[in-house]
Amino acid sequence: MANSNSRDANFWVFRDGRKKVCGRRVLRELLAALERLAQGVITLDSVITALMVAGELESALADSDSIGLSKVEQLTDGLAAMLGSQRPVSYLHALMEEVSRVPVPQEIVLSPAEGFAYYALHPLDFAILAEQTAGLRNTRLAVIGIRSIGTTLSAIATATCSQRGRSAERITVRPTGHAYNRSLQFTSPQLEWVRSQNTVSADFLVVDEGPGRSGSSFLSVAEALVAQGVSPDRILFLGSRPVDPAQLCAHDAVSRWNRFRFFHPPTHVYRRFSNHLYIGAGTWRNLLIDGQSQWPACWPQMERVKFLSRDKTSIFKFEGFGRFGDQVLHRDHCLAQAGFGPPAEAAGDGMIRYQFIPGTLLDATQVSHFLLEHIAQYCAFRRSEFSVPEEPSQVAEMFRFNLHQAFDIDWDFDPALLATKNPVLVDGRMQPHEWIRSKDGTIIKVDGCTHGDDHFFPGPTDIAWDLAGAIVEWNLDAAATEFLLASFHRLTGDDPRMRIEIFTLAYSVFRLAYCKMAKTTVLESDDEPILQSTIANYCAQAERQLLTLQHSSTQRTLPTLRVPNLSGVAD
Structure with missing residues (x-):
C-alpha cells in the first residue's frame, strides 16, 4: 500500500444517507410540527423541528422541480423568521392551509442535515453568523443555499438579514458530479436571478455546512458565479467549521479557495455549558483512562460535542435536533429499561443528558x-x-x-x-x-x-x-x-x-x-x-x-x- 497521506485519505467510510421516503408522510410530519406551533407550543426546539422538516421538504421538492415548491419556500422563510423571537408570524395559519394542499410527489429523496443531526450546528449560531456577515458591507444580499441543509441555512441567513433591515433574497442549488469535483450549472431562472443581483452589485452569500473533505461544493457555486461576471470579492462562503485550505482535496484547492472569503459561526448557544467540563474530541480519555499509553484511538474531529457536569453526575451530549435526537432518545430508553444502557433525558438544543456511570x-x-x-x-x-x-x-x-x-x-x-x-x-x-x-x-x-x-x-x-x-x-x-x-x-x-x-x-x-x-x-x-x-x-x-x-x-x-x-x- 502506498505510504502517503493522499492514499490514506482515499477510503470509503461515509455512507450515503439519502433515503427514498413517502412524500405525504413528510408533509404530515411537517403539518404536525406546525400544528404544535399553532396551538401555542412555541419553544426554540419546536421552531427548529418545524424549520428542519420544512427545509427538507423544500429541498426535495426543488430537486424534483415540483409545482408546490413556492408555498413550501414561503413556509421555510416564515419559520426561519420565528427563530429569534419564537413568536408566530402573522401568516402562519394561512401558510399551513396552503401547504396542506401542496401536491407532494408520492416518493421523495431526503438527505440527512448532518450539521443538525451530528455536528451541533445550532440554527441560532448560524443566524448570528449571518448577522455579523451582513454588517461587513452595506450592500444588497443574494443568498444561495447548497441543498440539502443549505436550504434551511439560506432561509435563516435571509430572514436574519431582512430583520436587520438589509435587502436579501435567496435561491437554492444542487451541485453535481464526483464528491471531490462538484460542478454547477444554473437553470435559466437562476441565471436571470444571478444576473439581476449582479447588476445591482449585490454581495453573494453561499451557505452550506462544512466544507467537507474537498470544498468542491462551495467552489462549484462560487466559480459558476464568477463565470457570470460576479467579482470574487463579492462572494462570501458561510460554512459550519474552520477550514485549512491545504487540507481540502479538490483539485488546486488552495489557490481556488483563497479567492473567496470564508466565515463560520462562533458557538454561542452551547455557552450554557461553560461551567461544565468539555469532554469532546477525545478529551474524555484524560478523565477516564490512566496513562496516555492506554488511550483508545479516536477521530477527534468526528466526535460529538459533549460535556460532563461539574458534579460528575451527568454527561450532556449532542444527539441531534428534531427527529434525530428523538430517535436516539427512544433507543436509549429501550436500552436503559432493559438494563443495558444508562438512563437519559432530553436537555434542549439537540442535547441529551445521560447519567454518568461511576x-x-x-x-x-x-x-x-x-x-x-x-x-x-x-x-x-x-x-x-x-x-x-x-x-x-x-x-x-x-x-x-x-x-x-x-x-x-x-x-x-x-x-x-x-x-x-x-x-x-x-x-x-x-x-x-x-x-x-x-x-x-x-x-x-x-x-x-x-x-x-x-x-x-x-x-x-x-x-x-x-x-x-x-x-x-x-x-x-x-x-x-x-x-x-x-x-x-x-x-x-x-x-x-x-x-x-x-x-x-x-x-x-x-x-x-x-x-x-x-x-x-x-x-x-x-x-x-x-x-x-x-x-x-x-x-x-x-x-x-x-x-x-x-x-x-x-x-x-x-x-x-x-x-x-x-x-x-x-x-
Whole structure:
C-alpha cells in the first residue's frame, strides 16, 4: 500500500444517507410540527423541528422541480423568521392551509442535515453568523443555499438579514458530479436571478455546512458565479467549521479557495455549558483512562460535542435536533429499561443528558463466559428491538473498495454474503472501553444509541456486524468466539457461524479504513501514534481473516481468494 497521506485519505467510510421516503408522510410530519406551533407550543426546539422538516421538504421538492415548491419556500422563510423571537408570524395559519394542499410527489429523496443531526450546528449560531456577515458591507444580499441543509441555512441567513433591515433574497442549488469535483450549472431562472443581483452589485452569500473533505461544493457555486461576471470579492462562503485550505482535496484547492472569503459561526448557544467540563474530541480519555499509553484511538474531529457536569453526575451530549435526537432518545430508553444502557433525558438544543456511570472501563484482559453471555444478550436485544425495514445497503461495495485500497485485492465475491433480510440499527462501537462495570458489578454499555444510524458505515445491517466487532475488538480466540456465537444462537435461533467470517473481515477492513483516514487529520499530534498502532492491529486481524477465508474458499462455495504479500500494509 502506498505510504502517503493522499492514499490514506482515499477510503470509503461515509455512507450515503439519502433515503427514498413517502412524500405525504413528510408533509404530515411537517403539518404536525406546525400544528404544535399553532396551538401555542412555541419553544426554540419546536421552531427548529418545524424549520428542519420544512427545509427538507423544500429541498426535495426543488430537486424534483415540483409545482408546490413556492408555498413550501414561503413556509421555510416564515419559520426561519420565528427563530429569534419564537413568536408566530402573522401568516402562519394561512401558510399551513396552503401547504396542506401542496401536491407532494408520492416518493421523495431526503438527505440527512448532518450539521443538525451530528455536528451541533445550532440554527441560532448560524443566524448570528449571518448577522455579523451582513454588517461587513452595506450592500444588497443574494443568498444561495447548497441543498440539502443549505436550504434551511439560506432561509435563516435571509430572514436574519431582512430583520436587520438589509435587502436579501435567496435561491437554492444542487451541485453535481464526483464528491471531490462538484460542478454547477444554473437553470435559466437562476441565471436571470444571478444576473439581476449582479447588476445591482449585490454581495453573494453561499451557505452550506462544512466544507467537507474537498470544498468542491462551495467552489462549484462560487466559480459558476464568477463565470457570470460576479467579482470574487463579492462572494462570501458561510460554512459550519474552520477550514485549512491545504487540507481540502479538490483539485488546486488552495489557490481556488483563497479567492473567496470564508466565515463560520462562533458557538454561542452551547455557552450554557461553560461551567461544565468539555469532554469532546477525545478529551474524555484524560478523565477516564490512566496513562496516555492506554488511550483508545479516536477521530477527534468526528466526535460529538459533549460535556460532563461539574458534579460528575451527568454527561450532556449532542444527539441531534428534531427527529434525530428523538430517535436516539427512544433507543436509549429501550436500552436503559432493559438494563443495558444508562438512563437519559432530553436537555434542549439537540442535547441529551445521560447519567454518568461511576465504575471501571473494561479491557480485553477481562473476557469471561459471564461477559460473553452479556454481549450475546445485548446483540440479541438489538436484533429484536432495533430492526428496521429492509433497504439497499452499500456495505458490500464499501468492503470491496476498501479491501482494494488497503490490500490491493480485487475479490469478486457475491454481495449477498454481506446482505441481510433482517437489518438492524447495530451498535457499531463494541470496543472494551465502551463497557463499564459499575460499582455494584453491573455491566453497562455506553454510546450505544448513535453510531448505528450516523453517516458512517455500516448503517442498518446484519447484527453479525456487532458480533464481528466484539470478536475483533476483544481479540477473542477460537473458543471464546464459539462461546459467543453459540450463546447468541441459543438466545435468538439465528446461527451466525456461516456468515461471521466475511463480516469479521469486513468489520476489520472498515475500521482500518476509518483509522487510516482519521490519522491524516491528526498528524504530529498525540493521536497519530495511537492511530498508527491501532491501524497495525486491524491490519494484523485482517491478514489472519484473509488467510482463513482463503482456506474457506477451497472448502465451501466462496469465490477463490488469492492473498498477495501483505507486508507493509500497516505503514
